[in-house]
Each structure stands twice: as C-alpha cells, then as structure tokens.
Amino acid sequence: MSTGSGADSAPAPTTHDSRTAPDTPRKSSMFSSLKVRNYRLFFLGQVVSNTGTWMQRIAQDWLVLSLTGSSAAVGITTALQFLPMLLFGLYGGVLVDRLPKRPTLLATQSAMAVTGLALAALTLTGQVQVWHVYVAAFAVGLATVLDNPARQSFVSEMVGPKQLQNAVSLNSANFQSARLIGPAVAGLMITGVGTGWAFLANGLSFVAPIAGLLLMRSRELHVVERAPRGKGQLREGLRYVAGRPDLIWPIVLVGFIGTFGFNFPVWLSAYADDVFHAGAGAYSLFNTVMAVGSLVGALLAARRGTARLRVLIAAAAAFGALEIVAAAAPSYWLFALLMAPIGIFGLTVNVTANTAVQMGTDPAMRGRVMALFMMVFMGGTPLGAPLVGWITDAYGARVGFAVGGIVSLAAAATIGLVLTRVGGLRLSIAWHHGHPKVNLVPRGQGKELAAVA
Numbered sequence: 244m245s246t247g248s249g250a251d252s253a254p255a256p257t258t259h260d261s262r263t264a265p266d267t268p269r270k271s272s273m274f275s276s277l278k279v280r281n282y283r284l285f286f287l288g289q290v291v292s293n294t295g296t297w298m299q300r301i302a303q304d305w306l307v308l309s310l311t312g313s314s315a316a317v318g319i320t321t322a323l324q325f326l327p328m329l330l331f332g333l334y335g336g337v338l339v340d341r342l343p344k345r346p347t348l349l350a351t352q353s354a355m356a357v358t359g360l361a362l363a364a365l366t367l368t369g370q371v372q373v374w375h376v377y378v379a380a381f382a383v384g385l386a387t388v389l390d391n392p393a394r395q396s397f398v399s400e401m402v403g404p405k406q407l408q409n410a411v412s413l414n415s416a417n418f419q420s421a422r423l424i425g426p427a428v429a430g431l432m433i434t435g436v437g438t439g440w441a442f443l444a445n446g447l448s449f450v451a452p453i454a455g456l457l458l459m460r461s462r463e464l465h466v467v468e469r470a471p472r473g474k475g476q477l478r479e480g481l482r483y484v485a486g487r488p489d490l491i492w493p494i495v496l497v498g499f500i501g502t503f504g505f506n507f508p509v510w511l512s513a514y515a516d517d518v519f520h521a522g523a524g525a526y527s528l529f530n531t532v533m534a535v536g537s538l539v540g541a542l543l544a545a546r547r548g549t550a551r552l553r554v555l556i557a558a559a560a561a562f563g564a565l566e567i568v569a570a571a572a573p574s575y576w577l578f579a580l581l582m583a584p585i586g587i588f589g590l591t592v593n594v595t596a597n598t599a600v601q602m603g604t605d606p607a608m609r610g611r612v613m614a615l616f617m618m619v620f621m622g623g624t625p626l627g628a629p630l631v632g633w634i635t636d637a638y639g640a641r642v643g644f645a646v647g648g649i650v651s652l653a654a655a656a657t658i659g660l661v662l663t664r665v666g667g668l669r670l671s672i673a674w675h676h677g678h679p680k681v682n683l684v685p686r687g688q689g690k691e692l693a694a695v696a
Contacts, residue, residue, distance in 0.1 A: 273545045276410040281459045282401040288452030289417050292352070295448025297425025298432070299359055302441035303376060305433055306366065310373045320380045327384035328391070328621055335388035336614025337476045340607060344397040345464075349456050351390035352449050358382050359446030366439030391621075392614040396467075399601060399609070403465045408598045409545050415594050416541035422534045467606040480611030488665045489603050490612065492658050493552065493596040494619055496559055499654035500592060502623030504566060504647045506631040507533065513640035519575045529582050536586025543587070544594045552599060552662055558591040559655035566648025570641045593620070 277283050307316050328335075339347065358379050365371040402410045432441045484490050507530070515525035565585045572578040597616065604612045635643030 273409075273542060274413065276402045276406040276413060279402050279406065279463075281463055282398075282406075282410055284455035284458050285397075285401060285452070286413060286417060288455035289414070290421065291448045291451035293418050293421030294425045294428070295359070295445035297421050298429040298441045298448075299362075299445035301426045301429040302433055302438040302445075303362075303380065306371070306438045307373060307376050309438075310371070310376075316373060320376060323377055324380040324384045324387075325621060327381065327388050328618055331385075331388045332392075332614050332618035333477055333480070333611065336392045336480065336611035339389060339392045339396060339610030339614065340476070340480075341610075342393075344393050344400060345456055345459065345461075347389055347393045348397060349453060351386045351393065352452050352456070354386040355383055355390070356446050356449035356453070358386070359442050359449070363439050363442035363446055366437070366442055371439075388614075391617045392610045395597070395601065395613040395617065396606075396609045399606070400464050400467055401459075404602060407602055408594075411598045411601070412541050412545035412594050415590055416538055416545065419534055419538040419541055419590070423531065423538070467609075476611070480608060480615070483605075483608050484612055484615060487603070488662065489552065490600055492662055492665075493555060493599050494616055496555065496654055496658045497592070497596045497616065498619040498623050500559060500562065500589075500651045501620040502627035503631065504562065504651035505589065505623075506628050506643075506647060509628060509632045509635055510640060510644045510647070513635050513643070514578060518640050519578070521575060525575070525579075528579055532579055532582040533586040533589075536583035537590040538586075539583070540587035540590035541594060544591060555592060555595040555599060556655055556659040556662070558588045558595060560652055560659070562588040562592055563648045563650070563652030563655055566651060567645050568648075570645035570648060 277286060303320060307320050310316075362371070362376070362379050365375050398410050398414065399407050428444075429441050432444065484494065511529040512526050515521050515529065519525055562585065565581060565588060569578055569581040569585060572581060600612060600616050601609065631643055631647060634646055
C-alpha cells in the first residue's frame with residue numbers, strides 16, 4: 244500500500260521494496276488482480292465464505308440473546324472470539340512463517356466449517372446451550388490466530404508485489420460486500436426458518452474457499468522461502484518491527500484508531516436511541532451507509548497502483564476530523580450522510596496500512612509482522628470499547644464520539660510529524676499545473692524541485 248517515507252537502517256526486503264517506488268502513483272484497473280487465476284479462485288471463495296461468516300455472527304448473537312436474555316452474555320461471546328488473537332496472535336504469526344500457507348488455510352477453513360456445522364446440528368436438534376456457543380466462538384478465534392496472518396501473507400504469494408495493493412483492496416471490498424448481504428440474509432433466515440439454518444449455511448459456505456484452494460496451480464504461486472524452525476523467532480519478529488520506522492509507526496497508528504476510533508457499535512446505537520430517538524431502524528441505516536462508504540473506499544483503493552505513508556496519514560487525519568464533525572451534527576440525516584465518508588476514510592486507513600506493512604516486510608517475516616498488525620487492529624477494539632462506552636454513558640454520545648475522533652486525529656498528526664522527522668522530510672506546498680500540490684520532500688531540497696514534487 245503505502246511506501247515507507249522514513250529513514251531505515253534495516254536491510255531492504257528480498258522482494259519488492261515499496262520505498263524505492265517512484266513518486267508518481269501508478270493507476271491500475273480496479274479489478275486487475277482478478278486476472279490472476281489463483282487469486283480469482285481465492286476471491287470467489289471468499290465472497291461466499293464471508294457472506295456465511297456475517298450470517299453466523301448475526302445468528303450467534305441472536306441465539307445467545309434468546310437463550311439468556313442478557314446483553315452481557317453477547318459481550319462474553321464476542322470477547323471469547325477475540326481472546327485467542329490477543330493471547331496467541333504473535334505465536335500464530337511465528338507458526339505461519341514456518342508453515343506452507345495453502346495447506347495451513349485448508350486446515351483453518353476446514354476447522355471453521357466444522358464449527359459452523361456443529362452449531363447447526365446442536366441448534367436444529369434443540370440441544371444447544373449457551374456454553375456450546377461460547378466454545379464455538381473460542382474455537383473460531385483459535386482458528387483465526389493462524390487463518391488471519393496466513394490469508395494476509397498468502398495474498399502476496401498469489402499475485403506478487405505489483406498487484407498486492409489491488410488484491411488487498413479487493414479483499415476489503417469483498418468483506419464489505421458480505422457485510423451488506425450477510426446480515427440481511429441472516430435476518431430473513433432467522434425469521435423464516437430459525438438460527439440453526441444460518442449456522443448450516445455458514446458451515447457449507449466454506450466449501451467454496453476450500454475448493455478454490457484445492458484448484459489453485461502451485462507453479463503459478465510466487466514462492467516465498469519459509470522461516471526455519473528455531474528459538475527466539477517471536478523476539479526476532481518484534482525486534483525486526485521495532486527497528487523499522489516504516490513498519491512500527493503504521494502499526495501504532497492503526498492501534499490507536501482501532502482502539503479509540505472504531506467503536507461504532509457503542510456510538511451508533513447511542514445516537515440512534517439517545518440522541519435522535521429513532522430506534523433500531525436508525526442504527527441499521529447508520530451501519531448500512533457506513534458499509535457502503537467502506538465498499539466505495541475499497542474500490543477506490545483498488546484503482547491506485549501504489550500507496551504511500553502520506554496517504555495513510557492524510558486518511559487517518561480526515562477520518563478523525565470527520566468523526567469530530569459528525570459528533571456535532573445537528574440533524575439525523577446529516578449524521579447519517581457523514582457515515583459514508585467516515586467509512587471511505589476508515590477503510591482507506593486499514594487498506595493503506597495493511598499493504599504498506601506487507602510490501603515493506605521481508606517475506607520470511609511476513610507472517611509474524613501481519614500477526615502483530617492484526618492483533619493490534621483487532622485486539623484494540625475490545626480493550627478500548629469499555630473505556631469509550633463509559634465516556635459515552637457518563638458524558639453523552641456526542642462527547643464519546645468526539646473523543647474517538649480527537650484521539651484519531653491527534654495520533655495521525657503526531658505520527659505524521661514523527662515520520663517526517665525520521666525521514667528528514669518537510670512539508671512542501673506549491674502550485675503544479677494551476678493546482679495546489681501538497682507533498683513531503685527531503686529537507687534542503689530546492690524550491691524548483693519542490694514545486695514539481
């Protein structure tokens with residue numbers, strides 16, 4: 244995605260190093276990575292599987308609420324699904340660097356399919372109890388510890404470095420499309436035939452990605468040398484990231500935004516009920532508009548041939564600023580409309596940081612680095628949600644939302660300044676072909692060069 248802009252004492256990666264890319268971004272076809280047969284099989288499988296996953300999420304929460312009548316029990320289910328990533332995420336990355344990615348994904352996808360089918364059997368036979376759902380949620384979380392970094396790393400093996408940003412962006416578009424379709428289908432299925440059938444549909448949906456993995460051509464994959472088994476590989480991965488400003492700072496930024504800026508279930512439900520008094524329909528509308536914005540953001544990111552850290556910083560700053568503006572929105576419809584650009588910039592932050600980290604990482608380290616990235620991004624929200632929820636309860640939804648935006652904006656500004664200092668850069672504002680051009684250029688660079696940078 245984004246290229247590193249900072250000075251870096253670490254050796255250049257053995258494959259593509261985004262920091263050497265030219266300043267002029269390369270435009271590419273929005274769906275160019277789908278021309279790669281292996282990735283096309285992967286993408287189509289994920290379309291089906293992601294839809295099933297969203298169906299199970301909705302059915303799982305509804306089932307727990309039906310069995311217990313407790314929102315706290317729903318929260319426990321969510322926490323159990325995230326807990327393995329927090330506890331074992333980094334170790335999962337170590338294993339992924341040692342293991343072949345395609346067989347690993349076949350195992351993790353099969354495990355998640357079995358979990359869905361087991362819940363379906365228990366629910367359809369009337370034997371399900373809430374502890375069954377807890378165990379299933381934890382089991383899915385355990386599979387995710389390996390599945391997430393393996394999928395992230397495997398994308399580059401399917402498409403190579405030149406198509407990496409496009410493929411990562413299309414993965415995000417895929418996920419956001421499923422986010423629009425899956426809950427709607429799950430709602431109809433739960434109302435019409437019951438939660439058990441939604442679990443069954445999710446279990447069967449894994450046939451698609453498993454078939455796609457089996458049909459891939461091994462000779463067309465971009466071979467990456469696996470890390471040998473050895474002691475201290477976790478510490479080695481952490482030292483590697485700590486010594487790379489172009490990796491550590493995007494991960495830190497994503498951590499702040501994931502922890503404080505992405506608590507939308509807390510804020511949007513509070514706005515729907517307490518601010519606009521519009522009920523569940525408003526909550527659904529806010530989420531739908533945001534999902535549409537996220538999908539647009541993913542497709543726009545797919546058109547960019549390259550991405551840079553300045554894109555990440557700008558998107559993060561815009562995301563935080565828009566949250567502050569939305570917090571003060573006086574009307575229901577203005578607030579709803581603002582969810583679209585918030586979705587666009589939030590998705591841009593995620594995709595840009597993801598690809599920046601992947602493209603700047605040595606392939607032998609990629610599993611560990613992406614495990615750290617996903618642990619910080621996914622693990623931050625459950626940690627930040629209680630604090631943000633307390634602020635929202637104590638001071639109101641507008642204050643809670645504004646705090647999230649302020650932290651995100653401050654993190655973007657601070658890390659932007661850090662990266663400019665580390666890279667020996669300065670801000671350049673000049674006119675180019677009659678339009679203002681904002682850029683980061685090396686300190687001491689002449690005005691003539693800055694004007695066309």
